Amino acid sequence: MPLSANNPDRSSWLHVSKNSDFPIQNIPFGVFLTRDDIITIGTRIGDTAIDLGALHQLGYFEGIPLTDDIFLQDTLNDFIADGRKTWRLVRNRIAEIFDSNNTKLKNNLKHKEIVCFRLDEIEMQLPVQIGDYTDFYSSIEHAKNVGTMFRDPENALMPNWLHIPVGYHGRSSSIIPSGIPVHRPQGQTMPADSDTPVFGPSKLVDFELEMAFITTDANDLGESIPVNEAEEYIFGLVLFNDWSARDIQKWEYVPLGPFLAKSFASSISPWIVTLDALEPFKIDGPKPIKPQLPYLQFKGKKSYDINLEVSLKPKGAKESILSKTNFKYMYWNMSQQLAHHTINGCPVNSGDMMGSGTISGATPDTYGSMLELTWRGEKPIKMSDGTERKFINDNDTVIMRGYCEKDGTRIGFGEVSTQLLPIFNPKKKK
């Protein structure tokens, strides 16, 4: 099926500013509350949010096999379960409806008023009900940095790392959309030079700059997904801030892995950018350093050239860019991750989410966490207001952004922006 929605020559009758992440070639999917407090599935062109539920009721998706209520839901799970063929038909149709040369909706003021919203009229929600969430650990630079700091610089990479897209199960219940603040977590830590743990607020709250992909129903119990078919089951990607409490993590993680250090919150950008929209930005990934088992060997380009950056905004001050990196640095790509995840017969369902792991490049200005950027706090970073940061302070806001750019077309993700609040005060409980 042709990806006509990707046509770089197409423009929209909706206003799209020059550096927008959301030209008519993007057409991401999300869920929002409208000014009338109705929840709907939508897309975005420029700074206009588009109510797909209303568009469907008005007949604009005629001819595409969709249930009547497919967009009148509070999650994208059912639409995603409809499969790639349907996503493409819908995305292509949206491109046609909003094409500069199509006046049908453009000239129908009544319809436009029902369908189109300014961004300040809507409130973005979590786009999917996440069944299972897995986090990988697929940046070789990040794995080396962490191994160097916490274990042995001589053997920074664990013996399995070059053979396995190492990953672990994460907590779905604490995944939140951009804009929802997060409280500094409390927990157990082991002070240096002590043999008794203490309880209190984490002193080392950190972000992890990641991307995450959302899957459709892929396989039944017992079945595996071949690496070269994996992208058929990936709906799209979001920016992902995998909040981490480094001191809690250090004390708890041996031998079963990170637990409470991660499960207090994880934040995602609210618009899912489809894999189809990212198709023009596929590139080769890093060459394997060691041979990989056949089930992980793939054909063609499976990496994506996505520019990423993370900023920190102290309360009342301007934001400072902490790092600029790229999704293309990932040693293990999404197809390998999905093939590995299912090689044992583990079922992957519509709305499952898989994080890349912290994305770090080779140089210090491309690292994806404060842990690495300040090297365990040894090299504090100066903010715009003159204060310094080793980790994240109360009331700081962490903002991640990402976009692809090629031949004049820019496809972006918007942002995931999250403020860290002080520890939760039960007296303020609802």
Next chain:
Amino acid sequence: MPLSANNPDRSSWLHVSKNSDFPIQNIPFGVFLTRDDIITIGTRIGDTAIDLGALHQLGYFEGIPLTDDIFLQDTLNDFIADGRKTWRLVRNRIAEIFDSNNTKLKNNLKHKEIVCFRLDEIEMQLPVQIGDYTDFYSSIEHAKNVGTMFRDPENALMPNWLHIPVGYHGRSSSIIPSGIPVHRPQGQTMPADSDTPVFGPSKLVDFELEMAFITTDANDLGESIPVNEAEEYIFGLVLFNDWSARDIQKWEYVPLGPFLAKSFASSISPWIVTLDALEPFKIDGPKPIKPQLPYLQFKGKKSYDINLEVSLKPKGAKESILSKTNFKYMYWNMSQQLAHHTINGCPVNSGDMMGSGTISGATPDTYGSMLELTWRGEKPIKMSDGTERKFINDNDTVIMRGYCEKDGTRIGFGEVSTQLLPIFNPKKKK
């Protein structure tokens, strides 16, 4: 609210054999398909399955605040979300309806035919849609055994183990009810004396004898559950077989914990026995070896005296009991697990499931896995047909059972029975 359903003097007009796990004092909750292929929520007394959806439609729950369709669903999640007060009202009412002295339903043949099913007329389903699943590691004997075998006998327990109810996030999508067979998983393993991993069927498939509890909506993001309130949020328990591939686990688990070694399947018994039904079997747990932080300190009895056993049935042969153990051995109890899980503000929702970790006692005949029972395969176990087992063979069936008994009342869980099939054959794909 009085737990009148627990009255030991009560008997039912339904036949209950002497050693039944399901006397009228039990009243567990489950989901089943009826002979008419209708899915419903039900309970069980003796060998009779009871359709609660039908009972409700016939007005037997009059006076209890329940939505009309609360039992006409394919999971218990919404009923569990109604909270403990409602569970108790419903359980007490069921006890009244089926009490020997109550002839209302007993003498209504038409109603009885609609409501009561023989076990061979129904098919048990997964009772809840499990949002997040966490597995703890709370048996000190199991942790010591594993630490002795895989790490260092002198330091078998990790330094954090006596301070933290260690746990990790598991995979919800591969949790299945009793009776669904499981395929031997394939994956990467590292042969002894090699530095290159190989791909193939796991050679060391094992069970883990556990119990798991199901929660109701407990807290919002940021909030914690105090240890002494935790049981208010626990709906009930099931038997839990946490299938494990030891060779895959050994190669993959450092540093982020078990992943594919566990996510190929986990099996649960289909009837959730409520914490209320288990109330008479509360006892004191093991004394803490080291002081515990205040948020883990509890008042009263929080452990449960539940007899457990696991059997292995080779194909075509009789089953052999492998181990008899008890849930009371757990060093960390469920209240501590839930308090710890939420101390960082992680939300716990209706239908979440938390496993205890393998339950082992102090002596070898009480160990909860083949890994421990055969001590890494060094001491094979003889089966009824003369064959030996180090781990689980293709076509073997593993059966776990559990019950409480006190003063003539027995409350049981039935069983979780799962056959291990050979590796999945894609040619047989649906």
